[in-house]
Amino acid sequence: MTKYLISFPSAAMQVSAEDLPAVSAASHAVVREAKAAGVWVFGGGIDESIPPVLVDGAGAVAPGTYPQTARLEGGYAILDLPSRDAAVEWAAKLAVACRCAQELRAFAFDPES
Template structure:
């Protein structure tokens, strides 16, 4: 099976005022469905209150990130699925729950993970 990243940026969510609790409930229901189906690997939302840092091979830390990843935020799910079509089906469930389109990407196959 292949692991798929299903994600969205925070700004893509279209939640009416006072609707965040409903989004949270529906998205947690999809996560539970994925767990019950045995395809859930990992997921969560990026804590945007903690700024990103870069850590060098010598252990030194500097503020910031790669320019092309400066806008990484939002929600991420990793599912272990039998096909790309299955990934698209799960992405549609997350899109409905989170009120926004989802991006789907496949990880390279790694027999050790």
């Protein structure tokens, strides 16, 4: 099994306030389905009200982030799936529920995890 990251940036979800309850219900239904199927690992949205910080090896904290990840936000789901085809199917379900395309990435295999 491979763990897959399915995600979207906040700006991709163009949903009116009126439609937000339906989108929320649909996305939670997909989460429940993934949990029932035993493939759900973790998911959620980045809390964009809390600014990111960099923490070094000594534990010092500095405001900011790496330049290439400065716009890391949106929603994320990690699923443990048997194939890329299965990951595409779950990404499509989330795309329908969230009303926006989903980015799909595979985590590299780590025999220690």
